[in-house]
Amino acid sequence: EEQEEDTLRELRLFLRSVTERLSRDRRFKAFTKPVDLEEVPDYITVIQHPMDLSTILSKIDLHKYVTAREFVYDMDLIWKNALEYNPDSDPADRQIRHRACALKDTVHAIIRDELDEDFNRICERIRDSR
Numbered sequence: 814e815e816q817e818e819d820t821l822r823e824l825r826l827f828l829r830s831v832t833e834r835l836s837r838d839r840r841f842k843a844f845t846k847p848v849d850l851e852e853v854p855d856y857i858t859v860i861q862h863p864m865d866l867s868t869i870l871s872k873i874d875l876h877k878y879v880t881a882r883e884f885v886y887d888m889d890l891i892w893k894n895a896l897e898y899n900p901d902s903d904p905a906d907r908q909i910r911h912r913a914c915a916l917k918d919t920v921h922a923i924i925r926d927e928l929d930e931d932f933n934r935i936c937e938r939i940r941d942s943r
């Protein structure tokens with residue numbers, strides 16, 4: 814009903830604010846757009862589920878997320894993919910792994926600090942009812 818739509822609109826506003834904050838952070842530049850599969854043809858052979866911040870922003874606007882949990886699942890894909898694709902000891906791999914870990918820590922800290930537990934429970938109940 815109307816209250817549910819008001820709740821989901823507020824969730825989208827929060828998720829957009831988080832995603833845009835991350836997209837402005839210089840450390841996360843490599844995560845802002847899909848990996849170019851023409852530039853990196855082996856990427857799709859290693860990573861089954863590519864994800865990036867612009868795709869998450871599009872999914873927010875397509876009303877794909879009814880809970881923060883679904884949003885965090887996609888955010889976790891971004892840094893997990895980067896760790897999987899960059900396992901080597903060379904400096905380029907180490908740098909992107911460090912940035913992937915920073916993304917993980919930043920996302921989880923924002924959700925811990927800024928998502929109200931009761932608001933989250935209301936979203937989870939809407940999700941369960943659908």
Ligand SMILES: CC(=O)c1nc(NC(=O)[C@H]2CNCCN2)sc1-c1cc(O)cc(O)c1
Binds near residue numbers: 842905
């Ligand atoms: C996002 C990601 O996982 C990524 N990984 C890379 N790894 C490497 O280049 C390592 C791989 N091992 C051998 C030495 N090179 S480059 C890169 C990337 C960076 C961007 O600025 C944009 C973009 O679309 C992708």
